[in-house]
Amino acid sequence: MPDAGPTAVLPRRPLTVGELLDSAVLLLRDQARLLVPLGVLLALGEQLLLHPLRVLAATRPPEWLPDSDRLGTYWLLLAVGAGTEAAIIALLGNPAARAAGAALLGRRARPAELLRPARWVASLLFAAAAGCAVGLAGLAGPAWFVAYALLGALIPALVVDRVPVHRAPGRALRLAVRGGGRAGGIRLLGYLGWWLLRLAVGLGAYHGLELLGLFDVQAWALPIATVCWVAVNAVAYPALACLDAVLHLETRMRSEGLDIRLSRAPAGVPEPVLLAVRR
Template sequence: MSETPGWSSPDQQPNQPQQQYGYNAPPPPGAQPSIKPGVIPLRPLAVGEIVDGAVTTMRRYPKLIIGAAAVVAAVTQILGLLAQLPFLDDLTALARLDPNAVTQEQAVDQLRDSLVGFFSGTFLGVIPLLLGTVFLSGFVTVVVGHAVLGEPVSFAQAWEEFKPRLLPLLGATLLSGLVISVGLVFCVIPGIYLYVIFALVTPALVLERCGVGKAFGRSNALVKGAWWRTFGVLLLAAVVSAVISWIVSLPFGLLGAAATGFSADPAAALSIGSLVLSTIGAIIASTITLPFSAAVTVLLYVDRRMRAEGMDIELQRAAGHGGS
């Protein structure tokens, strides 16, 4: 990735053309909008082209993207399930808690114990999910970076390029998560605003090989003036992912309900059989949705750079088109 000059930020490439295209403006006369060495044309993208590019990337690099996503999803979901098992009795007690059947003091004690178990199991399950998501988002970013130029890439090559960025990306993810969470706690709208502003931190950090602070600044600069469009693309990706996840998970949820005889007992969903089935459904759904969302984010970053910084010219040169 470092061999491709187009990924450098403008201050690393002072002669790079700026403002090649205005926001939502068509390519100027003489441009070559049909140049498409990889999964997207090397020009400012329509929303549909971003989504199509993400899907095309997954289809062209199935072993890398789907394979890595399947492994990550399986490991994180299984570890999450195992983390919940020791607290299953507490969760079951919480589901079956009837304040009218016990004294107030007993209800408070049961509720406290159940909540401790619930949050303990959730926290232990979130750790592997966080690590897996960070790895997959960074790994997919590297693959999409090659896919934009139509370059072949192996797992070993992608890992070698991403490996130095893993720890900085983990730090950036934790920091952005903390900032966004604070925004959500005080009011939902600031949290959403910050989420969009920092949505491009991962591709900036991985592709530009910059520091954590610089990656936050780059994301803010690229989203500036295009917040609503960025929000719309991210929302579309989230809706598509949610629909896919629901469609995939529904049969496993029905199987879990059938295994318990469609019991009205709220604790029935916490049986081992139901949890295993829901975990299988989550693995399959995550294998599709996690890399899709990551790829959309990377292509959104590429689109913003082509619109705001004229990066399409550099990418065309890197792909063997245009002058030097």
Template sequence: MRGEAAGSRRQTAILPLRGTTAGESLDSAVALVRQRALPLLSMAALLAAGEQWLLTGMRRAVPLQPPFFLFDSWNFDAWWRIVATGLATEVAIVTLLAAFAGAAVAPALLGRAATHRELFRRTPVLASLLVAAVLAGIAWPAAYAGLVAVIALYALTGLATPILAMERTGNPFVALFRSVALSARGGLRVARIRILGYLSWLAIRFALGLGWIAVADLLAWDVTEAGWLDWAVPGAWVVANTAAYAALGCLDAVLLVEARIRTEGLDIALNRSRARGEDETAVLVTAR
């Protein structure tokens, strides 16, 4: 009965129920963003705007020379503090967006209809906020002391909030440990793809965030003296980061599914559940 009821709400699944390549994982993340564009991009835009408000206040307090985000040898310590803050906030933002993506990935994989409101109800907000705060608190000193530690942190902990949402793990710290374990399997496959995704979107972000300055240079505008840089620079990065953060959060949810398919036989368990007419969501909640 449960299988029949679930089947009555079926739609086309947008995620493949098989192991995927790195490129396919990135494509699947974008497909999930498209399916849940309104809530994901709205949340990403709000969080990205808050991040730029924080960083802009820090830049003005120094002050750094325009265009602010470039290396400033005269104020290296202040510039590096801002870089570390930016990396820490990115970790927190992607972690929060991945929680909603973790709730959205199950219906996307199973081909189930689910409203945005239903997904918000399934998102573990308080536990995700705790994980984001813990990771940001670790990421800032790790980034300030050097990039190696924060890269390792980012690579290994991205599955935590999708685990909370999809597997309904009640303990945030259990989810963090499971994220590290899954990310380290298969020769650090998840960790490597997560870094690849970050670098891919970093290139796109720089193109969107800096491309307009290159155009201004071609038009012989002196951007270093332009008064509108105070709002144009943060605005450009909000636009660039909105798309990137949403896609990176969805990539984490996609990688959780992919890791479970490769290392825990999730695809086999789901196909067996379908053949028996059982409720497939119970398989997603049960981690091996």
């Protein structure tokens, strides 16, 4: 039986891939009051940011596919979109990681607690850096997979492990490649699963409205498509941030014995000290 938290968000033991995905969804459910509204704001900002590039690439909603003579601009649009996704997921990783840490210690963090200042400036800088790295890698095509896989622990290492700012990137890279790149591979698997779900729900909602025939959907294609994509991304981005958070803690349990350390910790030790990496 899981032994951490009233809703078993994150058991104190190494998990299977399926259990990790389940834990991420449970964490999102517990913190939906905070993470989903944040996801709405960030997803809407992303749609506004990408709109000029979509116009330049002559893409059409809801699929945003380009004309054949605008493939260069479309490639740039894909890279920028990949970068904004990575930045949003990293930014949501700050409250998600702190919520996962609290769940591991057997309690549910309140939204007000997760909004308190906790290395937010560094998180913003790292989120921007992650977005730039993934966006630049996206220009090179398959390099996107490597960049995305390696950066999942960046924000959790900063806010949960509480390593110095200059050490967080190196620690994130080391955790991603441990055990034959297990954490990086699971992060890619989670992204792929949510990408397929986003396509199914986003396109399905749009074309479902077309089939109903209640009004001229084509005349309102841009705002309807924007609402559809904002809605699905507002759930998908927090879910991926929650996956990063639980995957980070599970990797520490699997490779650093975090679960054993917690079981042997004396009573009264503050939570940040329990979860911080010993230096």
